Structure formats: structure tokens, C-alpha cells
Amino acid sequence: MSASTLLDEPASTHDDDPLARERSHLAASRSALRAMREDAEALDISDVTANWVNAAVLQRQIEERVRALADLSDTPLFFGRLDYLHAPGADGAEGARGEQFYIGRRHVHDADGDPMVIDWRAPVSQPFYRASRKDPLDVGLRRRFGYTGGDLTAYEDEHLSGPAAVTLSGSAGGATTSKLLQQEIERPRVGPMRDIVATIQPEQDEIVRSGLSGSVCVQGGPGTGKTAVGLHRVAYLLYAHRERLARTGTLVVGPNRSFLHYIEQVLPALGELTVAQATVDDLVAHVEVRGEDEAAAAVVKGDARMAEVLRRALYSHVAMPTEPVVVVRGSRRWRVPAYELEELVRQLLDRDMRYGAAREALPQRIAHAVLVQMERAGEAPDDRVQDAVARNAAVKAAVKTLWPAVEPAKLVLRLLSDPGFLAEHAEGLLDEREQKTILWAKPARSVKSATWSSADAVLIDEAADLVRRTHSLGHVVLDEAQDLSPMQYRAVGRRCTTGSATVLGDLAQGTTPWATRSWEEALLHLGKPDAVIEELTAGFRVPTDVITYASRLLPHIAPGLTPVASIRENPGFFEVRPSEGTDDVVAACRELLGNEGSVGLIAADARVPELARALTAAGITYVAPGEETTPTTRLTLVPASLAKGLEYDYVLLDEPRAVVDAEPDERTGLRRLYVTLTRAVSGLVMTHRTPLPAQLT
Known part of the structure; x- marks a missing residue:
């Protein structure tokens, strides 16, 4: 045989x-x-x-x-x-x-x-x-x-x-x-992402079965299966360490709701029903986000230096005593002098405790100093007496003055609204231009009336962790990680300080102004500097002709990365078509819908409304990313900004030049184009009226 x-x-x-x-x-x-x-x-x-x-x-x-x-x-x-x-x-x-x-x-x-x-x-x-x-x-x-x-x-x-x-x-x-x-x-792929449990390759299996105690970072180009590897690793860890992870919890963090909806059926299909899924915005939802920063402001707010600015601003509220604390109990008066109070405050500062925990410890420290005096005077106080002293009005008043309560959102509000307060605590960290960039033009009067941005919410989350330690989970999977800012990495990292992480991404697909420059730097911000970095280069999803064409962009967007090598026997098909307008795009959609499987029409965000009207006028039904496709509605109209992580059997990419021009700079635009070019499983058709980017020709 x-x-x-x-x-x-x-x-x-x-x-x-x-x-x-x-x-x-x-x-x-x-x-x-x-x-x-x-x-x-x-x-x-x-x-x-x-x-x-x-x-x-x-x-x-x-x-x-x-x-x-x-x-x-x-x-x-x-x-x-x-x-x-x-x-x-x-x-x-x-x-x-x-x-x-x-x-x-x-x-x-x-x-x-x-x-x-x-x-x-x-x-x-x-x-x-x-x-x-x-x-x-x-x-x-x-x-x-x-x-x-x-x-x-x-x-x-x-x-x-x-x-x-x-x-x-x-x-x-x-x-x-x-x-x-x-x-x-x-x-053919129709509907949500499916598991790859029947097709896991040896190099993927090695990552899937890596231990719970260590963190792993997977660099993988389009179609290498990095997302599936991360999800299957969660399933494996839940199998091998179920009791521990049942106590500590697991979490999958994705870039947006459409992506999470796309992957949400993978773990249930493997019998795992308890894994939470969230975006970074979900994790830091302390305030309602109603605004959006300009790129320059978002870059500064997302910089890791802001963590030290926040720490300085928070601990600036701690004051050194100028007066003693006098506690009256019955006929006796017990006096704790100012120098002794100062020593207690400095001891707490030196211990580098969370601000809130130290504030809770201070009244007990003062009460203990009183009990020492009581014992020297011949009394025999017990723990109940110490608790009573800690609740004494004089002690509470002293704590309120020395270590006042601070609300994280109000702290960030003041930093972004008060130039003097920001300058004081950003000295030596942010220059004047950077400070001016993040200051609000119209300061808000209150937390509720403020127009918070996503970057602001991350700052509030950092401040909240300085006040009270964030709960840590047993394992966190972070997908499309290349688009996170250093402060966002910190926000995810504090959700697994006592656990481990699986970080998934592709440096060539970073499309934010603060996109990750190296995985070593990213892992440092995440708090996992010892994580093992693995690279997947075998492509299972994108056809050979398509990935070869898209890889023309790599020298311009990520010169050090190894191009993906497709191992598919079916080369798929790839075609570049000149177009005279939306009628040609609609005709191409009809043609692709004649094949079996899903179809994604991807276009620059600004062109989506026009294409939507053209499809409707032609009687072609479609859905938006994250909505369920059906056998009769297999077309998804995808804004280029939401294409990352998604896949379709056939992709029609409209106006590549418009995709590039929609971004703030050409490098980011070319990375966005690389993403859109690599969403196809069986074939790609590219239509254009304007000339193609020179890097493709």
C-alpha cells in the first residue's frame, strides 16, 4: 500500500x-x-x-x-x-x-x-x-x-x-x-471564522501546546493562521489547566466588534463556552467615549511617558503634615507629632503601594502610633481599640488632608484642562509642543460633560490602576496587536500581570500612527519582556499569485520581514481591471457572486456610501462586516479600515490608490493596502480608474 x-x-x-x-x-x-x-x-x-x-x-x-x-x-x-x-x-x-x-x-x-x-x-x-x-x-x-x-x-x-x-x-x-x-x-468560507483543528501544522501545534506559565508572541503574515493558533491555544490551555483557569479566567482581545463577531464561533465549536471576548475600548470603558483625537494628540496620549505623568500628578496630592494629630479617648488625649506623621507618610511612599491601598493603610498606621503610647502609659489596648482610633474624627480629618481621595477621571480631566498642572507633572517628559497638543481647546467643567476620546479612556484606566490594582486573569490572547499604542499595551498587560499572554500580529499590517515598531518593544510595554517570539511564514489562506503580488509592498512597509510563502496547491486567480466607474464594480460583484463562497467588496471608507447606493440600485443585497451572511446574501461591503483580520473566498478591491490616500501618510496607506490585498482565499479582482501605487507596478 x-x-x-x-x-x-x-x-x-x-x-x-x-x-x-x-x-x-x-x-x-x-x-x-x-x-x-x-x-x-x-x-x-x-x-x-x-x-x-x-x-x-x-x-x-x-x-x-x-x-x-x-x-x-x-x-x-x-x-x-x-x-x-x-x-x-x-x-x-x-x-x-x-x-x-x-x-x-x-x-x-x-x-x-x-x-x-x-x-x-x-x-x-x-x-x-x-x-x-x-x-x-x-x-x-x-x-x-x-x-x-x-x-x-x-x-x-x-x-x-x-x-x-x-x-x-x-x-x-x-x-x-x-x-x-x-x-x-x-x-469555501461563508459566515464566521471556523476552527482549524483538523489542519493544524507541526509549527502551529508547537505554539498551541506551549505551557501556561510562559507568554508567546506570534509574528505571522496574512493567511498564516496566527489568529486560529491563538484561539486554539486558549482551548488547549483550558483543557490542560481547566481548574486553574476556571478560577482566574481567560480573555480574547480583538481590534473591533466586527472582528470579534467573526471569530466568536471558534471556541464554542471546540466545546469552550466560558472565554470572554472584548476590545481594548471595552476594557477601559470608565467613561463614555464621544470624541476622537487628531493623530498627533493620540500619539502623545498613547506614549508610555504618559504613565509617569499620571503617576506624578496622582502622588502630588500627598501632603506632608504641619500639625500633630490629637486623639481624645475618654479623659485622655493622645498626641501624634507632625514629624512622626511625616515618617509614616514617607514609609508608605517608599513602599510603592497603590495610592488607594496606602490611603487605607495610613489611618491604621496612625492608630498604631497611638496604641504604642497607650501601652507605654500602662494600658492594654487590643485590635478593637486600634480600629476605633483609626475611625476617630481627628484621624480621618488628618488622612483627608495628608492623603486625599482622588478620582481617576477627575485627575485626567485636570491634566488635559489645566496647562499649569500638566506642565508641572510633564516637566522633563513632554516638551511644550507635546503638552499643547494634548491640552483640550475647550476645557470641560466636569467628567460627565467632557468629550472623552478612546485615548483618554486608556489614560483613565492607567490612573485607576495607580489607585487600585486591576484584577489579573490567568491568560489573555491579544490579536492584531501591532496596532496598539504603548499605553494600550499597558492596559492589556495589567489584565494578566499574574497570568500569561498570547500576542498575535503582523508588523507589516500596522496601520495606526503609533503602530508597533518591534515586538521586543511591545512586549516590554505589555509587561512580558521574556515572552518567546515565534514567526509563522507558511501561508494557508491567501493564494500564491495574490500573496506574491501583495508582497511587492513589503520592502516599503516592513523591510525586515520574511514574505509569506503560500503552500496551497490551488494558485487561485488574480486580475487587475481598469474601471470606468461604479457600474464596472457592480458588474464585477455579479461575476464573483456566480462562484461558490463569500465575496468581500473592499473600498476606501469614503467610497463605501457611493458603492452602497450603486449595489442597492442594481438589486444586489449585501451586509456590513460583523453581520451574518446567508446563502442568498453572500456579499459583504467592507470599509478598508475594518478589513483587518477578515477573510472572504473572493475579494473585489476597489480603487487601491484611494485606500492609500485615505491614510495620513503613504507608509500607513501602503500598509492598509497590504491588508486589503490579502483578505482573499480563492481569488482577487482589483478595479481602478486612477493609476495604481508605484510600489505595486
């Missing part, structure tokens, strides 16, 4: 028909999964909970378990099989019999508890992704399955041990490329 054999057969009931046996195992596995779900639904907790709180928690856990056991009809229950040469753990002992394991998205067992499908994250499943003829990992045969809808219709065998490979069925020259793998990668 050849090293890899692709078989696509009609249904059969013969015992010697492998496809019929695999279909039988699929049917039995679905029945077993249904029984597991029914068992979970039938659980009676009426007699096992002590109170209604426990009952509610347990009921919610059962409901989540039932949801996780859902059998999705269009999602294969298993996608592969491993035939081991020896029983796992037998260390090759003579006479140890090998076993077969079906690899799928979740664990399924029969009524006796014997596994029928093994979770792809289990250690025994790892060779499905890593084994090769060079290192078979004790696997004799790896079988992949092909599905049409939910029906198993084909399988492909790869013999990893034994005689050397001869041919792949249907090809020549000893090729070892999996046809089913190629078919799955190139399958």
Missing part, C-alpha cells in the same frame, strides 16, 4: 469496506455523545446542594456541560485516526498491542466509559499533528477523513512506519501532501 491513499467510496455494508466501518463508528459515536448529553440533562441536584446559591452554581455548570456536548450536524465529530504500533506508555515492549484512536473536537465515551473519540488536545492525540516518516512517534498509520456536510465521504491513509513512501494516489514523484488537508484549507 502507498504512503498515502485517498479513497472516496459509496456507502457499503460489506465487512471488508473500510469506509462503511468508519461511517458505522461515526454513527455509534454520535449515539454515545447523545447519551452523554441526555445523562447530563437528567442530573437531579435537588438533594445534593446545601443552599440555593450552590444549587444555582451547579445548575449553571450542568447547563454549560449540556451546551458543550451539543452535536453540531455540520461539524465532523472526528476528523482523524491514529493507529499506534504499540499501546501508549508501553515503551515499545515486545508483545504490546497497538491501539486505534479517533481524534476529534471533544471526548466521547460509550456506556462503559471506553473512549470512542479522543479530544484533539489530549497527549495521545499530539502525534496526529507532529508525527512524520522521519519521526513517526510510534504511529504506524495516520488516517484523515473527508466530509460533505456532516456525512463521512472519504478517507486518506498515510503510512508513517515501514517501507518508504512510493506515491500519493493521484500524484507522482513520491509527494506527501495530503489532498484532504488541501481540500479543507481551500474549502
